Amino acid sequence: MTAADAAVPSAAVPSAAAPSETRPAEARPTDPLLLLPLRQRILEKDLGVRALHLHRRGHEDIAHRVVEDTVENVYSVSKTVTALAIGIAVHEGLLDPEDRLVDHLPAPDGGYGDGVDAVRIRHLLTMTSGSPVLGFLDEEREHPDLTALILGTALTAAPGERWEYSNGSIFLLSRLIAERSGQTMRDWLMPRLFEPLGILNPQWHTTRDGHTWGATGLHLRSGQLARIGRLLLDGGEHEGTPLVPADWIATMHAERTWVPTGDPEPESARYGYGVWNCTPEGEWRADGAYGQFLLVMPAQQAVLTITSHLEGRGGVEILRAVHEELLPLL
Secondary structure, three states: OHHHHHHHHHHHHHOOOOOHHOOOOHHHHOOOOOOOOHHHHHHHHOEEEEEEEEEEEOOOOOEEEEEOOOEEEOOOOOHHHHHHHHHHHHHHOOOOOEEEEEHHOOOOOOOOOOOOOOOHHHHHOOOOOOOOOOOOOOOHHOOHHHHHHHOOOOOOOOOOOOOOOOOOHHHHHHHHHHHHOOHHHHHHHHHHHHHHHHOOOEEEEEEOOOOOOOOOOEEEEEHHHHHHHHHHHOOHHHOOOEOOOOHHHHHOOOOOOOOOOOOHHHHHEEEEOOOOEEEOOOOOOEEEEEOOEEEEEEHEEEOOOOOOOOOOOHHHHHHHHHHHHHHHHH
């Protein structure tokens, strides 16, 4: 935020504390001022936000950048993009959420680990596979064949029994697409998702053996990420062209899809197909480390894209700022 931004008094717009339905229409902020209370909160609380991009149906988009719009790692927002890839693969007949891993990925030397034959694609999407190989340890991330490591390791819980945050499960979704298509997931997605969105050369981290990580490591500019956010809001369509089936987008955050995580933080209590449930009714999100968000707000016909670098604190502080400072104004 610039010094000029900070100099604008909070009285320049109505307080965001009052719900919009109690504020006369003529008293609501105009579009250029809509983000101001949130920007002030970000500055006051030092929330590390680098860019905001608000899209609302029937309005001009509003963007505010604190730094240059450089390519950034969107971290676990990558998981949401991988879930979109699975939806496209299902539509093309390559996969089905009820397929088992062992239906598509061959056994490693030594065979499948105990219980792996019961893991289905939907367990990977919701991170309830029961595999202890989560993909966070150095020896896992740097393994020469992470696929074989996961498939050959016995489960520690029955599939669907327990949620556990897992890069390993999402990585296997990428591997499934590669196995069925003969391409890395990133390359397979180029004509199906990235190029239609005008994202012409996205970089995505790979494992040592060359497979798209899937769970993290996708690098995008904030404006590019905002196009994916709009795709989520618009049920998989981009400028009238369906890229992801609308029923798949709906399933990603359907009531029947959510699984309890056991997290006491209300914003992190339920996980779907690569997305999180939010506390405001109907709102859901893609969520990456250090404060990368796509907040889909169907009731407001809006999606807010946020890129940040917030260290030492949870991104939930940014979410609360949005819910308290912006949401009542929409």
